[in-house]
Amino acid sequence: MRHRSKDRTLFHLFGYLYLGCLSLICLFPLWLIFAGSFSSEEDVIRHGYELIPRNLSVAGYKMMFEAPEAIIRSMAVSVALTMIGVVCGVFLTAMTAYVIQRKDFKYRNVISFYIYLTSVFTGGLVPWYIMMVNYFHMRNNFLALIIPLLFNVFYILIMKSFFRSIPDAIVESGKIDGAGEFTIFLKLVLPIAKPGLATISLFIALSYWNDWFSAMLFINKDSLVPLQLFLYNLVNKAEALNNLAGQTGIPMTELPKETVKLSMTVLVITPIMFVYPFVQRYVVSGVTLGAVKG
DSSP: OHHHHHHHHHHHHHHHHHHHHHHHHHHHHHHHHHHHHTBOHHHHHHHOOOSSOSSBOOHHHHHHTTSHHHHHHHHHHHHHHHHHHHHHHHHHHHHHHHHHHOTTOTTHHHHHHHHHHHTTOOOOHHHHHHIIIIISOOTTOTHHHHGGGSOOHHHHHHHHHHHHTSOHHHHHHHHHTTOOHHHHIIIIIHHHTHHHHHHHHHHHHHHHHHOOHHHHHHOOOGGGOOHHHHHHHHHHHHHHHHHHHHHHOOOOOOOOHHHHHHHHHHHHHHHHHHHHHHHHHHHHHHHHHHTSOO
16 A cells, blocks of 8 residues: 555655646746747847846837737727627537537538538638628628638537437437427536537637738728737838838837837737636536547
8 A cells, every 4th residue: 555655645745746848838928928929129139038027118018009909909800809709609619519429410410520521621802802892891890800700610629529428318318308409408418518519619608819911901090900910010011110210211219119019919818718717627528528428
């Protein structure tokens, strides 16, 4: 017994040390970005990224918040986009996965093949853009930011595998009590599937929060520009002004391009860093349970 206890203690010790080292490796680049965002532009260009700023500076953050109403509006668009996208995306993904994994659904193989086919073959960017703009009239439309990321085959596969682990007896008990299919799905299946729902909720939230490509294609109205596209345009404008000053010789105060990029990164990842710890345990259990067939 003592030998087993000693082995278990050593195993836990090395396990914690190993995981601790991995955590530090993952946190290292984040700390470099955070420290660099509070460094001066000259220090970043001359010395690169450092763990401790040589000269504290908030010039990057000042430049981002030169027009606070614009960045607050863009952040509100991103928050609304993420919340609406997560609710709609999770519900539709879970409902689709639940239907195609039901053995008593006649056309589940046909629909599954059609869904999987879209993950291999696509129409291409130009036909998709023409369809969205000319036929669906999605130019400067909030739906143009939601629809492209609403479905993801990988998330459907995760939920499909997770629903397979739910015993068929639960569905049968609902039918015996007289519940309809939609009632069974809402009141019996979804409450059990919370770990899987939390898993895809995080993935979908990250997709919507980090998306700027859809906005770049379909949005040119300031009131609909999300945070990522706003900051992307801000950096591009700063670089264009610096390049113009260098080519024309017009004296111009050096804009903090590098620190703005770092400050922008900190601003974008901070909300996700606060949200992730609350859903982490659901993500782990969702992935592991969804990988086991019941």
